Amino acid sequence: MKLCAAIDLGASSGRVAVGSLDSDSPNLGSLVIKEVHRFKIDVHDEVERGLRWNWAKIVEEVKVGLHKAQELGEIISIGIDTWAVDYGLIDSQGELIEDPYCYRDGRTDGLMQSIAETIGAEYIYSRTGTQFIFFNTAYQLYAARETPALKSASTFLMLPDLLNFVFSGVQSNDITNASTTQLLNAHSGDWDWELIEKLELPKSIFPALHKPGFTVGTINGHGSLDGIKVVAVGSHDTASAVAGVPLAPTRDSAYISSGTWSLVGLELDSPVTDETARAFNITNEAGVADRIRFIKNVSGMWLLEESVKYWKEKGITTTPAELARDATLLPRKQIIDTNDPRFAKPGAMPERIAQYCTETNQSVPATPAEFARCIFDSLAVAYAKSLAELIKASGRTVREINIVGGGSSNQLLNQLTADETGIPVIAGPVEATVMGNLIIQMMSAGMIASLEEGRALIANSIERKTFTPSSVKV
Template sequence: MAATDNIGLSADGRRVADARAVPLLALDLGSSTGRLYLGHLSASGRLDIEEVDRFANGPVQIGGHVYWDFAHLWQSAGAALAKVASRLDSPATLGIDSFGVDYVLTDASGYAVAGMRHMRDARTAGLYDAVYARIAKPELYGRTGSMEIEINTLLQLVADRRDQPWLTDVAHALHLAPDYVTHLLTGRRVSELSIASTTQLIDPVRRDWDFGIADAFGIPRRWFAPIVEPGQIVGPVTADEAERLSLRHRIDVVAVASHDTASAAAVVPYEPNAVRERTAFISLGTWSLVGQELRAPDLSAASCAANFTNECGVAGSIVHHKIQAGLWLMHQTLKDVQRTQPGIGFAELERLAAATSRRFAFDADDAAFRDPVSMPAAIRHWFTQRGLPAPESLAELARSIYDSLALSYRTTLAQIQALRGASIETLHIVGGGAAIEPLCQAIADATGVVVIAGPVEATVAGNMVAQLVARGVVRDFEHGRDIVSRSFTVTRYSPSGDPAWTRRHAQLQAHIERQSVVLS
């Protein structure tokens, strides 16, 4: 039976006082795992979050190309929602967040016309030369504030035009991943702003599409849906979907900051009286996103040269950051190791890394690590091709990943300090990496900055805060940030002051293009 009851609304559509009690559902689609969470805002003002279900997600190779298995993703998300439905005794809201840049094209009837390509598909390699032949790099950055990275939606669309030109005629609409799930659940077509700003097609000043860029590359304007800011209700799950999922109560889908980074950035638990210009964050998951929240985009030549991106965040903010290597290195290392040692897990890798004294570092952002057949082999090859010793044991390999990531963040923080003209005093780490003690301590030691780690589930918390804003339960996103700060514990890491890290960083920077280095 279709759900018809309203969600904390009176007959004339006004929000009512019991809206605080409405359950919060957050569907978090990560690069390797999808998860559904159930949350509530307690009477004491604490945000309580429970993981209800999780399912595998990731790339599949078909015919030499890399795709998302969206059918599996959709089926698994539906099963998770059906699972939680029996626990809901009142209307609820649902927010969807995910990875950026990747999309589905549909025809005028709403059917997908091509598979959903994965960001790690190699079809975009070297395409920036063609892009800059149409729009010069300084102009493109000045219009979008987007970093140069070959996974961007713009490059994927240019590749589609080159490889499948018929899509221009057949496709009617473009849906980024969370927008597509929203569309399938509600029947409504919108483009949430934060996820749209991962496309390299958004003007971050106007916070809207730059159709002139689409025109320059022959990308139809009809593909792009109206922009909505995070913190708005899109609409209820349709009657057909409610029946399919056995929903007993109405669920309204909310446009949260649907790029997972923007949701996490919205609730970074800054300390009271913290000077934001002297505070940076790392959203540390499969990727690392290192940056700051700004009041306005930084479209300067210096920001362009340092390859930072300006993502539109909540409440008019800009999430100014750099996308770089993250725990993908460890995920793929573990995947390789488990072929011969199926019993080993992340906890064991963490223990081994903490126990070894031998230190190695490599360029974590080298293109060789984008999607190698074997991550351990790729890392070792990075060393041996330069004629220097490579990490041999699994412990040394795991430790080298942590140290290499930490040293890469040191470089990025130096760039942030140069751009802002102010030193960074505190570095917040949110996401899965916040739970890895040896990595967090290495980051504090490598950067020389106090690290505050947590919450691990910052993206989910930010997703739920946007739902509370949309329902009028909290007055604004800053109030939501305060709630999150009170709801989760964090861990503080102080830098050791060991001068060896400065030497290690200098060694790595000196050799990053011509040889690797064994850290002494």
């Protein structure tokens, strides 16, 4: 049996899962997945060095997971996906110069506005089609222009490609994550050298690009792991997640990848970089099989995750599942703008939500369940607004919404989304990112013929639940 290993790293946790095809299942067969390792991903807040990822720990945990994967049988390939925008810098000796910054670090504060004014927001968007958000890689690199790290850098690698390099020794960037940097030309599919020059960034550090399905190399220098193929998947976790969504072949489906971030999107054949799309701050990101992910970013379960941390520090222990259950019993009261900048940084989220409610003349939630209800209602409103903008900018018709990822198990939010949009919601798979990662590896190995076949395989492997809009909002 051919086994593939998916390494899926989110901004709060990572896991390694093994996938195989079960040809004995009816119709197309099914995708069988077993998670073998899960770990927390830490960020260190250091006064002098800023917010940094603990890179050595991430690498070590991935190795642990791969060795556990080998206990299940022969692994023919691995595929790595991570969150977007963050990167590592390699010196001429092939060494990582410093721990990668976390995108929530404050070093980019104010840069988005000043660069948009200096170079021109219309100019940047018409070329890259990338949303303007304060932590884009372009601003991170601009902030680092005069640092010893960037001055001594030989190669710039996005985090999944940095891991590919750790295992294979090959330096190359995947286009799906490169398209989140605001440095990729959406029309040519190559680095936007003119924009890079305007930002006064060294052109020499940007390596060649590859697409999902490309064999980067083989693992080398890691003992029993040596010889396993390293296959490029949708290295941006959302790209793999979208690949794992069983979208209707009629092309009238929207998707929401619901995790720490919620990505509301449509799958298009070509980018849309006109003034309407720019005004709505929609991003065009490269997808699997040359598709375009036409996306709006919404600050998703991050709000709840930070709130749970806050309450734990106050001696109140609860879980997202418990909060969702309790929130179901409450009415809708408050709505916040989930993308307000105050909610972007780590910290006392309930205090910030309370402050927002006070400033907007709303009542203030009093219990964790009330805060959770506020968050869920606000996310549903944000989803509906984002989808309306995507539809207007693309001219597409949407008849169903597919919610995938960890947030798809939140039945209250699924129903609220259906009610707010007036469109049926289909929930699942929860493991869309891992499934998408795996089917790309299987396409590369010739086990699956196409993305459509892979999606049909996923649909045949899971049970999904439909939430129908109600006439009365919950």
